[in-house]
Amino acid sequence: xxxxxxRQVRRFPTSDLARxxxxxxxxxxxxxxxxxxxxxxxxxITLQTFGVMLAGAILGTWRGALAVAVLLVLVAAGLPLLxxxxxGLGVFALPSAGFLIGWLPGAAVTGWLVERGGRTPGLVRLxxxxxxxxxxxxxxxxxxxxxxxxxxxxxxxxxLSAAFLPGDIxxxxxxxLVARGTQRAYPDAVPAVHRERVRAAGGR
Amino acid sequence: xxxxxxxxxxxxxxxxxLPPGAKLLGxxxxxxxxxxxxxxxxxxxxxxxxxLLYALSRVxxxxxxxxxxxxxxxxxALFAVQxxxxxxxxxxxxxxxxxxxxALAGLVTLTTRTSDLMACLERRxxxxxxxxxxxxxxxxxxxxxxxxxxxxAGLAVRVREAQRARGVxxxxxxxxxxxxxxxxxxxxxxxxxLSARGLDDAD
Numbered sequence: 001x002x003x004x005x006x007r008q009v010r011r012f013p014t015s016d017l018a019r020x021x022x023x024x025x026x027x028x029x030x031x032x033x034x035x036x037x038x039x040x041x042x043x044x045i046t047l048q049t050f051g052v053m054l055a056g057a058i059l060g061t062w063r064g065a066l067a068v069a070v071l072l073v074l075v076a077a078g079l080p081l082l083x084x085x086x087x088g089l090g091v092f093a094l095p096s097a098g099f100l101i102g103w104l105p106g107a108a109v110t111g112w113l114v115e116r117g118g119r120t121p122g123l124v125r126l127x128x129x130x131x132x133x134x135x136x137x138x139x140x141x142x143x144x145x146x147x148x149x150x151x152x153x154x155x156x157x158x159x160l161s162a163a164f165l166p167g168d169i170x171x172x173x174x175x176x177l178v179a180r181g182t183q184r185a186y187p188d189a190v191p192a193v194h195r196e197r198v199r200a201a202g203g204r
Numbered sequence: 205x206x207x208x209x210x211x212x213x214x215x216x217x218x219x220x221x222l223p224p225g226a227k228l229l230g231x232x233x234x235x236x237x238x239x240x241x242x243x244x245x246x247x248x249x250x251x252x253x254x255x256l257l258y259a260l261s262r263v264x265x266x267x268x269x270x271x272x273x274x275x276x277x278x279x280x281a282l283f284a285v286q287x288x289x290x291x292x293x294x295x296x297x298x299x300x301x302x303x304x305x306x307a308l309a310g311l312v313t314l315t316t317r318t319s320d321l322m323a324c325l326e327r328r329x330x331x332x333x334x335x336x337x338x339x340x341x342x343x344x345x346x347x348x349x350x351x352x353x354x355x356x357a358g359l360a361v362r363v364r365e366a367q368r369a370r371g372v373x374x375x376x377x378x379x380x381x382x383x384x385x386x387x388x389x390x391x392x393x394x395x396x397x398l399s400a401r402g403l404d405d406a407d
Contacts, residue, residue, distance in 0.1 A: 012341070017341065017348065018398060019391040019395065020345060022356065025353040025355070054384060074349060077322065077325055093236075150282075151290060188392070
């Protein structure tokens, strides 16, 4: 039993803890309106999905999902960490709740696909990972919940969501470019490379 | 940013004195209940109850409005879409539901200190031990995240200024890549600092 607990701790060293915390914070910061006007003064689009996809692509499957989970727990506790200063349990009753929940598997699937790319995930893989994880999976969770809460039919909800699709695809492609740029500038931003380094350092 | 300290309004009403855990549970139950109320009339009743709770809490109009204000345009858009797709009754029901859920969540935020809420959460996290998670680590993770928000926000501002100075204001990559690399550097330095304090060897 004691040994079991010890292994658990080994598998989640403080270096990962810090990464998860900082990425959860990054997702929150991307939601701060005004402080980041990436597209000049265009429509307020939530940039937080950038953070969700980045968390997956850079931290990997479990840590990426954990970063999202940490953010959602803090949001549920009432902190206004979602775009536009939203927070509290109420957000999980909004029609967009499914999209929020979808962030969890979204980050995980993005991370899983990137991890399959080994030490040097290519741009095509990154784009595919962001599209599948950051758009496909999130929609898969978001649309049925939206349909259930608003009482609209699934078909109509899909039609409504289609309006966001071009923007979301663009976001996924931009995220992939950013992830690629980050991983070039900081090789440790590749999940596989980071894991090897942690293993080498912690292999006592 | 200012919201991070919480929107807590000091007071001594019954709602303020209720333990945070009870308030969270009540909120969860109430939000589920809202989803089950079928008609505008039932929801109007719920609205009266919410208004009464706000009156009881004596947080004031300004604080109450500040909680609901962020969703006002969203509510208008939702109403318009619902009106087009499911008629006036559906529109009123769906919009009231959302606004009331937000108002209730806001009421918990207004009457509970963030620190109390976190402490309550930490106690609940003791359950995490059952599935092999260390509650200390979980609470460290949560507080590290809160501490990192201003740090990363400061980083974003600095990168933005640098971007302006370089004249590449419109480039998303010129903003995001340095921000993410900076965040990672910060995270890894933080990890090393924690490790150096012996946190990896704890228990």
